[in-house]
Amino acid sequence: MRLAGKIAIVTGAAGGIGYQIAKRFTEEGAAVVLADIDSHGEAAAEQLALAGGRALFCQTDVSDSASVQRLAQFAAAQFGAPDILVNNAAINIPGSILELTEDIWDRTYAVNVKSMFLLSRAVIPGMREKGGGAIINMGSANSYVAEPRLAAYVSSKGAILMLTKAMALDCAVDRIRVNCICPGWVDTAFNDRHAELFGGREEVLKSIDDIHPIGRTIMPVEIAHTALFLASDESSAITGAGIPVDGGYTAK
Ligand SMILES: NC(=O)c1ccc[n+]([C@@H]2O[C@H](COP(=O)([O-])OP(=O)(O)OC[C@H]3O[C@@H](n4cnc5c(N)ncnc54)[C@H](O)[C@@H]3O)[C@@H](O)[C@H]2O)c1
Structure with missing residues (x-):
């Protein structure tokens, strides 16, 4: 029970990586609020509760400041002030600098970056009162390296790495640690639209050895x-810290 007695918020937890994080956290004794814009998060939280975990869903648009405030209040009322925040929710709308619209640009930065600003500010005072905490921002291998026709997404992930470092400096005195996980290709539906521009998922995965030296996703x-x-x-x-979990992708 490595997180016994801890309280966590995980955003983007209706499925994919966020759900797996919420699952591991509940298995290790944390009480977890799963936050997502997708109402499937309700069933996801129920599944974790059925397995014996302490898990609740709070439907949230992480790009909206009022919605984020409601999430922080919900977590505090249900479980208490969070010790752990995982800023994981993101969108990935492909396009080169000329293909992207201004709306896509603004939405990408609101969901991927501004959300971290909003939610971190909402929970840091409570962490400070408790004497510390841990914030984990979800970056990407694209926090370090770019890819064609993905300008809004990769630049947002670069911003997240530097936001992580800035937050870590600001929060160190309060014993709040802030780190960034930088995954390589994780086989969720998240990459499908970008892969379609290059012949589809199956076609892109044929070159996985070039992408990941470990030869798999x-x-x-x-x-x-x-x-x-x-x-x-x-x-x-x-x-x-930015921690690559990318099968060696950014080692090349
Ligand atoms: N899949 C990959 O290859 C990969 C690689 C590197 C980094 N990542 C990062 O991992 C994280 C999770 O990605 P995933 O692969 O699990 O994809 P996913 O699509 O399964 O998860 C993203 C979640 O965010 C939620 N979301 C989107 N907009 C939201 C909003 N406004 N408010 C609240 N929730 C919102 C979605 O509903 C979804 O459940 C993202 O930050 C992504 O950038 C993924």
Whole structure:
């Protein structure tokens, strides 16, 4: 029970990586609020509760400040002030600098980056009062390297890495650690629209050896293991770090 007695919010937890993180956290004793714009998060939380975990869903648009305030209040009322925040929700709308619309640009930055600003500000005072906490921002291998026809997404992920470092410096005095996980290709539906521009998912996966030296995609639970480490006291001296979980992608 590496997170016994801890309270966590995980955004984008209706499925994919966020759900696996929420699952690992409940398995390790944390009470978890799963936040997502997608109402399937309700069933996801019920599944974790059925397995014996303490899990509740709060439908949230992380880009909306009133919605984020409601999420923070919900978590505090149901479980208490969070010790752990995982800013995981994101969107991935492909397009080159000329293909993207202004609306897509603004929406990408609102969901992927501004959300972290809003939700972190909502929970940091409570963490400070409790004497510390852990914030984990979901970056990407694209926090380090770009890809064609993905300008809004990759630049938002670059911003998240630097926001993580800035937050880590600001929060160190309050014993709040802030880190960033940078996954390679995780086989969720998240990449499908971008892959379609290059012949589809199957076609792109043929070159997985070129993308990941380990020769396979990353499993969501491998990201969840890293999140668990960063959320727990085992990583007590780590803050301001970007941790690649990318099968060697960015080592090249
Ligand atoms: N899949 C990959 O290859 C990969 C690689 C690197 C990084 N990531 C990152 O991992 C994270 C999770 O991605 P995933 O692969 O699990 O994809 P996913 O689509 O399964 O998860 C994203 C979740 O965010 C939610 N979401 C979107 N907009 C929201 C909003 N406004 N408010 C609240 N929730 C919202 C979605 O409903 C979804 O449940 C993202 O930050 C993504 O950038 C994924």
